[in-house]
Amino acid sequence: MMRKVAVVLAGLSVATLTVRLKPDTTYNTATYAQAPQPYDLVIRNGRIVDGTGSPWYRADVAVRGDTIARIAPSISEPATRVVDANGQIVSPGFIDVHNHARENIFELPSADNYIRQGVTTLIEGPDGGSPVPLAPFLDKLDATQKSINVGSFIGQGSVREAVLGTVNRRPTPAELDKMRGIVEDGMKAGAYGMSTGLFYVPGAFTPIEEVIELAKVAARYGGIHISHMRDEAFGVLDSVRETIRIGEEGGLPTQVTHHKIVGPRNYGKSVETLKLLEAARLRGVDATSDQYPYTASSNAFVASMIPQWAQEGGRAQMLARLKNPATRKEIGGETVRIIREERGGGDPKNVFLAHCDFDASMAGKNLADVARLRGLEPTIENGAEAAMWIVEQGNCQGVFHAMSEADLERVMRHPATMIASDGWVQILGRGVPHPRSYGTFARVLGIYVRERSVITLEEAIRKMTSFPAQRLRVGDRGVLKPGMKADITVFDPARVRDMATFEKPHQYAEGISSVIVNGQVVFDGKAMTAARPGRVLRRQ
Numbered sequence: 001m002m003r004k005v006a007v008v009l010a011g012l013s014v015a016t017l018t019v020r021l022k023p024d025t026t027y028n029t030a031t032y033a034q035a036p037q038p039y040d041l042v043i044r045n046g047r048i049v050d051g052t053g054s055p056w057y058r059a060d061v062a063v064r065g066d067t068i069a070r071i072a073p074s075i076s077e078p079a080t081r082v083v084d085a086n087g088q089i090v091s092p093g094f095i096d097v098h099n100h101a102r103e104n105i106f107e108l109p110s111a112d113n114y115i116r117q118g119v120t121t122l123i124e125g126p127d128g129g130s131p132v133p134l135a136p137f138l139d140k141l142d143a144t145q146k147s148i149n150v151g152s153f154i155g156q157g158s159v160r161e162a163v164l165g166t167v168n169r170r171p172t173p174a175e176l177d178k179m180r181g182i183v184e185d186g187m188k189a190g191a192y193g194m195s196t197g198l199f200y201v202p203g204a205f206t207p208i209e210e211v212i213e214l215a216k217v218a219a220r221y222g223g224i225h226i227s228h229m230r231d232e233a234f235g236v237l238d239s240v241r242e243t244i245r246i247g248e249e250g251g252l253p254t255q256v257t258h259h260k261i262v263g264p265r266n267y268g269k270s271v272e273t274l275k276l277l278e279a280a281r282l283r284g285v286d287a288t289s290d291q292y293p294y295t296a297s298s299n300a301f302v303a304s305m306i307p308q309w310a311q312e313g314g315r316a317q318m319l320a321r322l323k324n325p326a327t328r329k330e331i332g333g334e335t336v337r338i339i340r341e342e343r344g345g346g347d348p349k350n351v352f353l354a355h356c357d358f359d360a361s362m363a364g365k366n367l368a369d370v371a372r373l374r375g376l377e378p379t380i381e382n383g384a385e386a387a388m389w390i391v392e393q394g395n396c397q398g399v400f401h402a403m404s405e406a407d408l409e410r411v412m413r414h415p416a417t418m419i420a421s422d423g424w425v426q427i428l429g430r431g432v433p434h435p436r437s438y439g440t441f442a443r444v445l446g447i448y449v450r451e452r453s454v455i456t457l458e459e460a461i462r463k464m465t466s467f468p469a470q471r472l473r474v475g476d477r478g479v480l481k482p483g484m485k486a487d488i489t490v491f492d493p494a495r496v497r498d499m500a501t502f503e504k505p506h507q508y509a510e511g512i513s514s515v516i517v518n519g520q521v522v523f524d525g526k527a528m529t530a531a532r533p534g535r536v537l538r539r540q
């Protein structure tokens, strides 16, 4: 048979010859090369933090194609491109296991806000929400030229909504089978597991037995379960128990996502939640958590401010309940409680609007501002009235300041906590989103490693790289060693920091000097390059 084989002649020139080979005979041309082929990329003079948690060491890193070819104290062979790390940190690219990329990734496939904080992989489908079916979404992503790698979970809430809508009832056996089938299709399409969002409608209407039945399907395909828990406030301990039970009875690794303690009266409960996770691990349940480094959360305004029973059946039914004076009063009473004790942190000033689809000028205002705009004193009761008015106007994303720094740091210190942003691909200047989309990873490195020494640099990098990779069973990323895919972040440990604030979130992180995805430089320290080497990642 005829094959084209490249051979090296006289150690200098390369020619392509057509030679006749026996079938079954393969030649590894590299084996016969007399002179080294130039590397595609060499990063010189770096301090390697390899992602495993081991202490840094000095070395050069050589890349050929999309793969790390060699790591050695000094690599002097020629290279098509050289990056001088100049003593800075060279680490694996960061892997974000909780990400809402799907809305904007097609509009901004360079995902600048993530690349520019060193993130090279985003995992979509968190909080029980994913495209259903999943395969067409992944195919569309395949066809999109992008800077960053993207994978996904299949979302239990979306699966339930596709079969039952948003009603609060148990499924029939036939409906349960249908849900199993959708989860199975998602896993076959390459999902890394199943996410739940038991806080949200319709996830909130799901009995745990039903979740466990679907988790078993994800388990058969080697997936994990990751949960935005039913209750992160007064019921947080029971919710952690429930998350553990899903892993234990579903037969798969389970994860508390964006682990937080909501509401001043619950502050300190992370002592207990971490004990629950540790006890589960001791008896052999693989339970972990992830976290973003901020004391404010962000999600759909309606989901956080309106009781779940009032959302049943969809928006039209919710609006009818708000029109009825008796049910409005009941809803308002619960919203008062939410402001006083849960996501409002005791004051309507703690609840902000990130953006609203009915009025761009609402972005950045808090509930006290909205109450005043409507001619009301900014009391908690009037804050609840303003919240119901907002929900009646349309959809908003909210930002809620109701967590404590002590819980945040305690959760971060725990070795079974990884870092994840829970953010979006952001269009520069649009709305007033939670700053985590721009700052999460750089903030951990700047504030919690350098300024406060809450965790070491090597531990922080492990929480951003090898730990999430191992969790997802992504075997070829998350550690710097030969043979791994060349997703690499170079940063200055003395300068890296988040710039995005709650007031001015649209600011890129600083101190990141090179980001490499699948062997290609996508950010050179000043600007995004034209390279679009990102891939869709599917569970192996």
Ligand SMILES: [Zn+2]
Pocket (backbone or CB within 6 Å): 127, 228, 258, 299, 422
């Ligand atoms: Zn969430």
